[in-house]
Amino acid sequence: MRQDLTIGQKVVVRRAKARAMALCQLVVQSKDEELGPIVQSLNLRPATSRLNGLRSEFERIGTALSNLNINHVQYDDQEKCFAYVYPTDPTVMVLGNQYFTAERNGVDSVPGVLIHEASHWQIVRGTDDHAYGDDIYTLSSTLMRNNADTIERIAEAFDK
Ligand SMILES: [Zn+2]
Secondary structure, eight states, rough: OOOOOOOHHHHHHHHHHHHHHHHHHHTOOOOHHHHHHHHHHTTOOOHHHHHHHHHHHHHHHHHHHOOGGGEEEETTTTTOOSSSETEEEEEEEEOOTTTGGGGSSSSTHHHHHHHHHHHHTTTTTTTBBBBGGGGGGSSSSSHHHBBBBHHHHHHHHHHO
16 A cells, blocks of 8 residues: 655655765766766767766756655555656655665665666656666667666666
């Protein structure tokens, strides 16, 4: 059942959201020498146009997360996932039962999941879920580029 976040859950989400927005800023402000190798490690060509495209997506993710009212974030303990969103509605995010046991930083972290979900919103990029985790390395470059976990991995690479 979908329910409002508890006070304790709100503390976790508020912190994760602040960290996610900070990670977005790090990507937006990154130099080519920093972002390029990360993009290349995902089997994508680090052309300047692609790096700039990614930076503007992270700008939009940061804005979308900043606009997301924490009172419109809900928890659904029946959903066996980290979280889900409705691509056309950037005012709502629903966290699943894996969210609060996720890592606080690094890969599959609570800030990273928020970035992953925000990338699904059409106003941001409207990414799909073609593959998760290390399975993303099997994707073609077209699918890799439009995959939410790819966006999440890029952000998490800045989380150190
Ligand atoms: Zn997803």
